[in-house]
Amino acid sequence: MADIGRLKTAAVRAEEPDAAAVASAIRPAPEPPLVFVESLEVRFGGFRALRGVDFTLRRGELRFLIGPNGAGKTTLLDVLCGKTRPSAGRVRFKGAIDLAKLQEHEIAALGIGRKFQSPSIFAELTVWENIEIALKQPRGVRHALSARLSAEQRDRIARILERVGLADKPRVRGGTLSHGEKQWLEIGMLLAQDPELLLLDEPVAGMTDAETERTAELLRDIATDHTVLVVEHDMAFVRACAQTVTVMHEGAVLCEGSVADVQNDERVAEVYLGRRADPHA
Numbered sequence: 001m002a003d004i005g006r007l008k009t010a011a012v013r014a015e016e017p018d019a020a021a022v023a024s025a026i027r028p029a030p031e032p033p034l035v036f037v038e039s040l041e042v043r044f045g046g047f048r049a050l051r052g053v054d055f056t057l058r059r060g061e062l063r064f065l066i067g068p069n070g071a072g073k074t075t076l077l078d079v080l081c082g083k084t085r086p087s088a089g090r091v092r093f094k095g096a097i098d099l100a101k102l103q104e105h106e107i108a109a110l111g112i113g114r115k116f117q118s119p120s121i122f123a124e125l126t127v128w129e130n131i132e133i134a135l136k137q138p139r140g141v142r143h144a145l146s147a148r149l150s151a152e153q154r155d156r157i158a159r160i161l162e163r164v165g166l167a168d169k170p171r172v173r174g175g176t177l178s179h180g181e182k183q184w185l186e187i188g189m190l191l192a193q194d195p196e197l198l199l200l201d202e203p204v205a206g207m208t209d210a211e212t213e214r215t216a217e218l219l220r221d222i223a224t225d226h227t228v229l230v231v232e233h234d235m236a237f238v239r240a241c242a243q244t245v246t247v248m249h250e251g252a253v254l255c256e257g258s259v260a261d262v263q264n265d266e267r268v269a270e271v272y273l274g275r276r277a278d279p280h281a
């Protein structure tokens with residue numbers, strides 16, 4: 001009897017599919033990177049602003065893009081939001097979407113929100129109205145402040161103002177805000193459009209130290225439910241956010257790593273100010 005029992009057990013085992021085969025069959029395919037850039041070139045006339053950029057950004061990252069003036073950082077953001085067309089190379093969103101073939105408003109509609117260096121808010125409208133306009137416009141298309149807000153939309157505006165630190169200024173006119181507050185308001189306007197990926201170009205330029213600190217907190221918070229790519233000069237700010245840093249130089253990626261990695265990289269020290277200096281300045 002015992003022998004038959006063992007035989008039965010063996011027979012059952014033999015029919016059991018291999019555990020590894022099961023795991024690989026049910027495991028989802030690895031998610032493609034949110035942004036995949038390969039051999040990207042941008043020419044302005046005879047000048048190559050980007051000369052073979054390879055760059056990958058995964059969903060959920062808070063990535064900093066640094067490098068000396070003229071390195072091509074803004075140009076890379078311009079390609080990602082459709083403002084500038086690549087001359088060569090590949091730019092993919094979520095694996096299959098070819099950003100080089102799309103118009104700016106189509107890219108915005110896909111969930112890529114871009115903030116330019118100088119704040120572009122509506123100075124005559126209140127803080128609340130600025131967010132309201134951004135919330136109501138289908139990404140990229142302007143609509144009037146006409147339709148009434150639903151309770152849900154009002155809640156969303158309130159939550160966004162809370163998030164960007166302007167909850168106590170809903171009725172203040174945009175034009176009268178401090179420079180830092182204008183930048184936060186514009187980040188709030190981007191959030192209102194519910195992007196998956198935020199592209200921010202030097203968001204702390206011209207901010208006070210206190211505003212810069214508050215912005216570091218804000219970006220870390222936003223990165224908990226968005227992917228964020230930030231062009232930045234201010235190394236103290238980059239350190240405060242302590243994330244992966246991509247260093248660009250002369251139209252290409254020089255190196256990539258943690259803040260400590262790039263600060264200890266000889267090549268980075270050399271390209272900053274063209275001499276051996278750390279990029280703390």
Ligand code: ADP
Nearest residue numbers: 044047049067068069070071072073074075076
């Ligand atoms: P960064 O943001 O890293 O300072 P940019 O991407 O703005 O650098 O610029 C990279 C290079 O491309 C610079 O030399 C700049 O002068 C040049 N450039 C940028 N935009 C244009 C343009 N529209 N026409 C001609 N040259 C440009």
Ligand code: MG
Nearest residue numbers: 073074075231
């Ligand atoms: Mg720039």
